[in-house]
Amino acid sequence: MLPFSYEGREGRSGAPLCSFAASNEAQMSSTQGSITTPAVLTECVTRHYPMGDSQILAVDGVSISIEPGEFVALLGQSGSGKSTLLNLIAGLDRPTSGSVVVHGRDLAKMSSEDLACYRRNDVGMVFQAFHLIPSMTITENVELPMRFAEVDRAERAQRSRESLGRVGLGKRLEHRPSQLSGGEQQRVSLARALANRPRLLLADEPTGNLDSRTGEDILNLIRDVSLTMGMTVVMVTHERAIAERFAQRSIFLADGKLVSEEVRA
Amino acid sequence: MKGYDLLDLAVRNLRQSKLRNGLTTVGISVGVASLVAMLSLGVGLQQLATRRLAGSGLFDTVFVTSRQDFRGFDKEDDAKAPNPEKSPVLDEPARTRITQLANVTEVEPEIRVMGEVVANGETHFGFVTGLPMSARENEAFDNLKGKFFSSDNADEAILLADFAKELDPKNPNALIGQDITLRYGERQALAQEPSDRPQINGGESSASGSGDDFGFSVVRKQQPLRVVGLIDQEPYGGMRTVSRGRIFLPVRTTERLNMAQFTDMRSSLRGGSGKTYMTLTVRVKDPGKVQAVQDAVNQMGFRTFSVLDATKSLRRFFTVLDLFLGIFGSLALAVATLAIINTLVMAVLERRREIGVMKAIGASDQDVKKLFFTEAGAMGFVGGVLGIVLGFAIGKAINFGTGIYLHRHQLPSEPVWIMPPWLVGAAIAFSIVVSLLAGLYPASRAARLDPVQTLKYE
Numbered sequence: 001m002l003p004f005s006y007e008g009r010e011g012r013s014g015a016p017l018c019s020f021a022a023s024n025e026a027q028m029s030s031t032q033g034s035i036t037t038p039a040v041l042t043e044c045v046t047r048h049y050p051m052g053d054s055q056i057l058a059v060d061g062v063s064i065s066i067e068p069g070e071f072v073a074l075l076g077q078s079g080s081g082k083s084t085l086l087n088l089i090a091g092l093d094r095p096t097s098g099s100v101v102v103h104g105r106d107l108a109k110m111s112s113e114d115l116a117c118y119r120r121n122d123v124g125m126v127f128q129a130f131h132l133i134p135s136m137t138i139t140e141n142v143e144l145p146m147r148f149a150e151v152d153r154a155e156r157a158q159r160s161r162e163s164l165g166r167v168g169l170g171k172r173l174e175h176r177p178s179q180l181s182g183g184e185q186q187r188v189s190l191a192r193a194l195a196n197r198p199r200l201l202l203a204d205e206p207t208g209n210l211d212s213r214t215g216e217d218i219l220n221l222i223r224d225v226s227l228t229m230g231m232t233v234v235m236v237t238h239e240r241a242i243a244e245r246f247a248q249r250s251i252f253l254a255d256g257k258l259v260s261e262e263v264r265a
Numbered sequence: 266m267k268g269y270d271l272l273d274l275a276v277r278n279l280r281q282s283k284l285r286n287g288l289t290t291v292g293i294s295v296g297v298a299s300l301v302a303m304l305s306l307g308v309g310l311q312q313l314a315t316r317r318l319a320g321s322g323l324f325d326t327v328f329v330t331s332r333q334d335f336r337g338f339d340k341e342d343d344a345k346a347p348n349p350e351k352s353p354v355l356d357e358p359a360r361t362r363i364t365q366l367a368n369v370t371e372v373e374p375e376i377r378v379m380g381e382v383v384a385n386g387e388t389h390f391g392f393v394t395g396l397p398m399s400a401r402e403n404e405a406f407d408n409l410k411g412k413f414f415s416s417d418n419a420d421e422a423i424l425l426a427d428f429a430k431e432l433d434p435k436n437p438n439a440l441i442g443q444d445i446t447l448r449y450g451e452r453q454a455l456a457q458e459p460s461d462r463p464q465i466n467g468g469e470s471s472a473s474g475s476g477d478d479f480g481f482s483v484v485r486k487q488q489p490l491r492v493v494g495l496i497d498q499e500p501y502g503g504m505r506t507v508s509r510g511r512i513f514l515p516v517r518t519t520e521r522l523n524m525a526q527f528t529d530m531r532s533s534l535r536g537g538s539g540k541t542y543m544t545l546t547v548r549v550k551d552p553g554k555v556q557a558v559q560d561a562v563n564q565m566g567f568r569t570f571s572v573l574d575a576t577k578s579l580r581r582f583f584t585v586l587d588l589f590l591g592i593f594g595s596l597a598l599a600v601a602t603l604a605i606i607n608t609l610v611m612a613v614l615e616r617r618r619e620i621g622v623m624k625a626i627g628a629s630d631q632d633v634k635k636l637f638f639t640e641a642g643a644m645g646f647v648g649g650v651l652g653i654v655l656g657f658a659i660g661k662a663i664n665f666g667t668g669i670y671l672h673r674h675q676l677p678s679e680p681v682w683i684m685p686p687w688l689v690g691a692a693i694a695f696s697i698v699v700s701l702l703a704g705l706y707p708a709s710r711a712a713r714l715d716p717v718q719t720l721k722y723e
Contacts, residue, residue, distance in 0.1 A: 087717050090625070092624070092716050092717050092720075112629070112630055113630070113631065116624070116627060116629035116632070117627075119624075119625065119626065119627045120626070120627025120628075121627070125625050127625075127720065129720075131618070131621075131625070131720065132622075133619055133622065135277065136277075144623070144626060145627045147266055147267075148266055148623070148626070148628050148629075148632055149627060150266065150270075193626075
């Protein structure tokens with residue numbers, strides 16, 4: 001298992017120097033001539049925030065490539081830029097420069113309506129704080145993305161039952177989030193993320209608010225679901241052990257830059 | 266997002282803050298109620314005025330006078346009109362020509378004379394008015410005691426109830442069916458230059474019959490009449506006569522009796538033109554045709570007047586009144602609009618995280634905007650419906666209160682507050698539109714929220 005990374009690569013004209021990380025498989029397929037379209041491809045992506053007179057470089061010239069079906073962990077300390085990078089991949093934020101290409105589409109060039117459509121149909125998101133709507137039952141929470149996707153009521157009900165059944169909450173359909181434990185709420189969050197059958201699952205510290213055992217359960221669930229559904233998973237975490245255990249590849253960020261990569265054997 | 270999902274989510278969100286949204290909705294309903302109450306009052310007052318005028322039977326009537334006899338009040342109109350001295354005389358041929366005009370149903374002379382009624386050996390003074398048979402349709406005869414004239418040439422009289430009371434204070438109704446004697450002045454044409462006649466005269470030379478070519482004399486006459494009915498109020502609201510008529514005769518009877526009128530003095534000065542009329546009352550088939558008939562008669566060179574002329578200024582008055590009532594009524598709705606903005610802005614602030622989550626899981630800016638618009642529209646709709654109900658209740662209270670007030674003043678109760686059906690739909694639609702306008706700012710503010718910031722903030 002060799003980390004594949006190099007820094008100081010020349011970016012596009014006028015773009016800052018950037019770091020690059022790609023899976024060995026991607027490299028191999030590229031060198032053999034049969035190019036696989038990456039699920040996620042960022043090229044010299046930067047995200048700067050103004051802070052008074054200065055600029056905060058949250059993400060600073062990061063290039064990564066993630067293959068379809070891969071389970072990748074973004075690792076780093078607080079403020080390393082991993083969540084910002086995840087938001088850029090999720091289409092919640094736009095890069096200052098560089099490109100974020102997901103399934104062949106450059107998110108930077110998409111309108112806000114197209115980005116909403118992308119988030120609705122192609123991406124599922126799991127948050128550290130679960131972000132469930134407290135006034136809705138868990139079924140209604142899971143149905144919410146399907147409402148935006150204009151899925152019919154009957155199909156919505158069936159799919160939400162399926163999703164909740166898959167995460168082990170099939171018997172608590174009418175409960176509200178406040179009636180559930182943290183782990184169960186995260187399961188609902190996962191069921192909601194899977195509602196529109198996305199190809200890409202993005203998880204931002206999914207175990208951050210859970211005890212280690214519950215966290216492990218959730219990650220097992222994410223891994224099982226991704227394998228079953230053939231989804232690409234990008235997970236932000238600051239726990240290296242978790243990354244090593246569940247992710248096929250770990251990408252390390254520090255100060256907004258890609259510093260190294262580890263591929264699990 | 267589909268319409269029913271939008272509505273479902275909006276209603277769900279509104280239920281989250283029942284008290285605040287409820288108070289805002291009540292605010293809207295008070296605004297709508299105020300607007301509806303004011304506008305309905307305007308409509309009611311206008312209809313009351315119109316009803317009084319319409320009931321008077323004057324809306325389908327044109328009064329025709331000769332420009333020779335009356336100078337108008339409208340100087341502008343007079344300037345455009347032919348020279349009065351050259352304008353035609355309102356005589357029998359003119360009456361015939363007017364009768365032949367399209368949509369004219371009746372042309373009758375305006376007859377009002379002084380007379381005396383002798384009943385039970387006592388003499389009572391009163392004005393005598395000729396009524397056409399068409400007057401039966403007038404509201405004054407709605408409460409007729411007895412019956413109407415049997416024909417337009419009958420020797421019958423209908424008395425005003427007050428006058429009947431004067432004739433027989435104990436039992437005025439007993440007069441119905443009884444005979445009375447009418448004493449009046451008959452106009453008799455002079456056959457030659459008057460020299461020693463004791464009567465009023467004003468002629469130049471002789472003529473015969475009612476031609477009055479050389480003037481006329483006024484001779485006291487008596488005519489027995491049978492009282493056939495009593496009425497409480499004067500037909501046409503008394504507008505068709507300068508003095509209040511108390512004794513009503515069929516118009517043909519008054520013509521046959523050739524009663525001398527006040528205005529005959531004017532005719533006597535003219536001379537050589539035969540019998541003329543001071544005023545002809547022209548009834549038109551449909552109030553909508555009044556203007557056309559009026560124009561046609563004006564073309565003949567006569568002066569005309571109709572209630573439409575009076576109602577023009579009345580309509581102008583009510584338009585201005587409605588405008589001001591609408592403005593005052595809208596003030597409460599304007600305050601309610603601010604309440605909607607406040608409520609929705611508060612909702613945006615409180616639901617920042619929820620909006621962020623919705624955007625993160627696929628809601629577009631438009632979805633968020635539509636959701637807040639639907640919430641505003643729902644409050645507007647419910648507020649509008651409640652406002653209509655509240656406004657209706659206020660209106661009923663106004664009518665009830667006015668009824669009591671009128672009753673205390675011994676006047677018949679009439680609704681002064683009328684809510685026309687169109688106002689129901691218009692008020693609800695207006696309430697929704699106003700609410701949507703109020704929702705513009707909060708909705709666009711919600712749509713602009715950055716999901717990254719809202720999720721990070723939480």
